[in-house]
Amino acid sequence: MGSAKAKCLDGDDCQVRVIHLDRVEQARRETVSAKEIERLSSIYKILGDPSRLKIVMALKNVEMCVCDLAAFLGLTESAVSHQLRRFRDLALVKSRRDGQVIYYSLDDEHVAELLNVGLEHVSE
Amino acid sequence: MGSAKAKCLDGDDCQVRVIHLDRVEQARRETVSAKEIERLSSIYKILGDPSRLKIVMALKNVEMCVCDLAAFLGLTESAVSHQLRRFRDLALVKSRRDGQVIYYSLDDEHVAELLNVGLEHVSE
DNA sequence: TGAATATATGAACATATATTCATTTAACCT
DNA sequence: AGGTTAAATGAATATATGTTCATATATTCA
Numbered sequence: 001m002g003s004a005k006a007k008c009l010d011g012d013d014c015q016v017r018v019i020h021l022d023r024v025e026q027a028r029r030e031t032v033s034a035k036e037i038e039r040l041s042s043i044y045k046i047l048g049d050p051s052r053l054k055i056v057m058a059l060k061n062v063e064m065c066v067c068d069l070a071a072f073l074g075l076t077e078s079a080v081s082h083q084l085r086r087f088r089d090l091a092l093v094k095s096r097r098d099g100q101v102i103y104y105s106l107d108d109e110h111v112a113e114l115l116n117v118g119l120e121h122v123s124e
Numbered sequence: 125m126g127s128a129k130a131k132c133l134d135g136d137d138c139q140v141r142v143i144h145l146d147r148v149e150q151a152r153r154e155t156v157s158a159k160e161i162e163r164l165s166s167i168y169k170i171l172g173d174p175s176r177l178k179i180v181m182a183l184k185n186v187e188m189c190v191c192d193l194a195a196f197l198g199l200t201e202s203a204v205s206h207q208l209r210r211f212r213d214l215a216l217v218k219s220r221r222d223g224q225v226i227y228y229s230l231d232d233e234h235v236a237e238l239l240n241v242g243l244e245h246v247s248e
Numbered sequence: 249t250g251a252a253t254a255t256a257t258g259a260a261c262a263t264a265t266a267t268t269c270a271t272t273t274a275a276c277c278t
Numbered sequence: 279a280g281g282t283t284a285a286a287t288g289a290a291t292a293t294a295t296g297t298t299c300a301t302a303t304a305t306t307c308a
Contacts, residue, residue, distance in 0.1 A: 066255060077255070081255060084255095099254090101253095
């Protein structure tokens with residue numbers, strides 16, 4: 001152990017400096033696929049905005065329509081609708097139509113769990 | 125129950141349309157503070173980028189220096205350093221200096237838990 | 249059918265963000 | 279001290295993102 005020697009990576013051109021090749025290789029082995037990283041980061045990302053976080057936290061407890069959410073958040077209905085589309089695209093919320101009103105609710109138990117873990121975080 | 129009447133919110137000017145006032149009020153009661161929403165969304169946000177997600181997933185298992193991470197990610201050391209600063213600002217990673225090398229590691233068990241829940245999500 | 253309501257959508261704009269490049273700080277070694 | 283390595287930082291730039299406004303779709307009701 002102790003001090004480490006710099007080594008190179010990536011074959012021929014060898015531009016990259018590495019101090020702990022073993023750790024880099026370990027990280028490479030343990031990493032999940034690029035596709036899973038994309039999916040996972042897009043889920044965190046959609047929660048990474050105060051308005052959207054409030055949306056899912058509300059939908060975790062009760063079904064709501066666009067204008068309810070808009071009132072709750074102090075946002076335009078259009079803005080809320082745009083955000084809800086992103087949730088739908090990721091299949092994180094589902095919608096149910098009753099006449100003119102469309103009710104939104106959470107459609108992913110893992111997201112609810114992510115929220116719970118997050119809430120534990122801030123309540124300490 | 126059944127169909128609902130639109131009501132108004134926000135006192136005097138009463139611009140906002142609401143269909144289910146009870147649900148909006150319930151959401152208002154159950155929401156966490158603005159400060160906690162800010163903190164929580166900033167944590168999700170920092171995980172909501174593929175490169176940063178890989179960084180924390182790597183650091184979950186092993187201590188790494190900037191140039192190791194850069195090699196692992198295929199990014200510039202400068203880019204990695206910039207991202208690590210954001211993690212430090214949120215107190216999510218800690219660093220330890222050994223000579224010229226600075227070792228980074230996760231500094232928040234909740235974040236590790238968030239990652240575990242996320243990994244369960246994609247592995248199904 | 250026609251008016252009204254609830255939501256969705258597209259374009260545009262202003263802000264936020266990630267990376268790059270150049271420079272700086274800090275530690276090591278001779 | 280001078281040279282080298284590891285990392286941090288600031289400015290600049292290109293891209294991404296959130297909201298607004300105007301318009302479109304879909305449903306209800308008269």
